[in-house]
Amino acid sequence: MRNRILIIASTILSILLIITVSLLIHRARKQQSVSYVYGKRHDSPMSSSSSSSATTFFVSTTPADTSSSIITSTSTATTTTTTTTTTTTSASKPSLKICPTATWSKKGITVAGGTDSGSGLNQLTIPVDMFVDSEDAIYIADSFNHRIVKWNPGAREGIVVAGDTSGNRTHELNYVTGLFVDSEESIYVADNHNHRVQKFKKDSKHATTLIGEYGPGSGINQINNCWGLYVDKQFNIYVSEHSNHRITKWSPGAKIGQRVAFVAKPLGIHVDESNDDVYVASYSGNCVYRYDKDRKPVQRIGEKVLDSPYDFAFLPGFDSNNRDIIIADSEHHRVVKMNLDKPDLVTIIAGITNQGGSSAEEFNEPRRVRFDSKGNLLVLDSNNNRVQKFLIENNKCDS
Numbered sequence: 535m536r537n538r539i540l541i542i543a544s545t546i547l548s549i550l551l552i553i554t555v556s557l558l559i560h561r562a563r564k565q566q567s568v569s570y571v572y573g574k575r576h577d578s579p580m581s582s583s584s585s586s587s588a589t590t591f592f593v594s595t596t597p598a599d600t601s602s603s604i605i606t607s608t609s610t611a612t613t614t615t616t617t618t619t620t621t622t623t624s625a626s627k628p629s630l631k632i633c634p635t636a637t638w639s640k641k642g643i644t645v646a647g648g649t650d651s652g653s654g655l656n657q658l659t660i661p662v663d664m665f666v667d668s669e670d671a672i673y674i675a676d677s678f679n680h681r682i683v684k685w686n687p688g689a690r691e692g693i694v695v696a697g698d699t700s701g702n703r704t705h706e707l708n709y710v711t712g713l714f715v716d717s718e719e720s721i722y723v724a725d726n727h728n729h730r731v732q733k734f735k736k737d738s739k740h741a742t743t744l745i746g747e748y749g750p751g752s753g754i755n756q757i758n759n760c761w762g763l764y765v766d767k768q769f770n771i772y773v774s775e776h777s778n779h780r781i782t783k784w785s786p787g788a789k790i791g792q793r794v795a796f797v798a799k800p801l802g803i804h805v806d807e808s809n810d811d812v813y814v815a816s817y818s819g820n821c822v823y824r825y826d827k828d829r830k831p832v833q834r835i836g837e838k839v840l841d842s843p844y845d846f847a848f849l850p851g852f853d854s855n856n857r858d859i860i861i862a863d864s865e866h867h868r869v870v871k872m873n874l875d876k877p878d879l880v881t882i883i884a885g886i887t888n889q890g891g892s893s894a895e896e897f898n899e900p901r902r903v904r905f906d907s908k909g910n911l912l913v914l915d916s917n918n919n920r921v922q923k924f925l926i927e928n929n930k931c932d933s
C-alpha cells in the first residue's frame with residue numbers, strides 16, 4: 535500500500551516536472567523567434583568604419599518588432615543562443631587602407647559587360663548603379679533591363695538576382711537606379727519608375743516594399759524619383775529623391791521618412807558612420823555636399839571643377855586625417871580625387887583624355903566608383919555598358 539502511494543506520488547511529480555520544463559522551453563523558443571543577431575562585418579569598401587568597430591557586435595530586432603525589451607529579458611536559453619551566434623559571425627576581414635599617394639593603372643580592364651547593349655547575360659543596358667561585396671562580386675543595377683545582375687570575380691556573364699521583367703508586381707522592377715546590399719546579402723533597389731524601394735532577401739525572387747507604398751509624391755510618407763540608396767549598419771535607409779530635391783532617412787519598418795537634406799538633383803549618398811555625416815552628390819549643383827549630424831550643410835566641394843557629378847566613394851581608410859573622396863565626374867568623362875581639407879586640389883585618376891570615348895583609357899559617362907578588397911578602382915562606365923577595373927599600382931604610405 536505504502537509502495538503504491540510512493541509510486542503514484544513520484545509519477546505525479548515527474549509529470550509536473552515534464553510540464554514545467556516544456557513550458558520553459560516553449561517560452562524560450564518564442565522569445566528566440568523574434569530576436570535576431572546581426573554581426574557587424576566590413577562588407578562595403580566605401581564604409582569608413584575603423585578596424586576596431588569591425589569586431590564589435592550589436593543585437594537588433596526585426597523591423598516589425600519594435601519592442602527591445604524582449605531582447606533584454608532574462609532568459610537563459612536566449613542568452614546562450616545569442617552568444618553562440620555572435621561567436622560564429624565574428625570572422626571579419628581587416629579593413630583596407632589606401633594611401634593618399636596611391637596610383638592606379640591608366641588603362642581599364644573590362645570586368646562586366648563591354649559587349650553591345652542588350653539583355654543577354656553578358657550584356658548591360660545603361661547600368662546606373664553598382665555595389666561591390668566583401669567577396670568582390672559586383673552587383674549592377676541594369677536600368678533598362680529592369681534587373682539586378684551579379685557578376686562574380688572572373689565571370690563572363692552575370693546572374694540575375696532580382697527583377698528581369700518590367701512591371702510593378704513583387705518580382706518585377708521598372709527602371710532600376712539605385713542599389714545596396716547589406717551584411718545579410720539582402721538587396722535594396724531604388725525602383726525608379728515605381729517610386730518605391732524594394733528589398734529582396736537573399737535568394738528571394740519576390741521583394742517587399744519598404745518605402746513608397748503610398749504612390750509617388752512629396753509627402754513625408756512618399757518618395758519621388760529615387761536614385762541613390764545607402765543602408766547603414768542599423769539598417770536605416772537613406773534615399774536621394776531626384777524630383778523632391780531631398781534626402782530622406784527611413785528607420786527599419788518606418789512608414790514615415792525623416793528629412794536629412796534639401797539638395798538640387800541629389801544622386802549618390804554615403805554616410806560616414808563614425809560621426810553620422812551625410813555626403814551627397816548634387817548633379818545640377820556640380821558639387822558634393824557634406825551635412826553634419828545636426829543636418830546642417832557644413833561643406834561643399836567641387837563646384838568649380840566638376841560637371842554633373844553622379845556619385846563618389848570614400849577612399850578606403852578615409853578618416854579625420856585623410857579625407858580623400860573619389861568622384862565620378864560624369865559629364866567630364868573622368869574620375870577625380872579630391873580632399874575635403876584641400877578642396878582646390880584635383881587629381882585625375884582615370885579618364886585621362888578628358889573626353890568621352892570607348893577605349894581602355896576612356897569613359898562615356900562614368901556614374902559610380904567603388905573599390906574592391908585589394909584597392910583596385912571599379913568604375914561603372916554607363917554609356918559604354920561596362921564596368922572597368924583599374925589596378926592599384928602603388929600603395930606604400932611611407933615611400
Ligand SMILES: *[C@@H]1O[C@H](CO)[C@@H](O)[C@H](O)[C@H]1NC(C)=O
Binds near residue numbers: 702
Ligand atoms: C500596377 O500596374 C498595373 C498594370 O500596368 C496598373 O493597372 C496598376 O495601376 C499599377 N499599380 C500601381 C499601384 O501603380
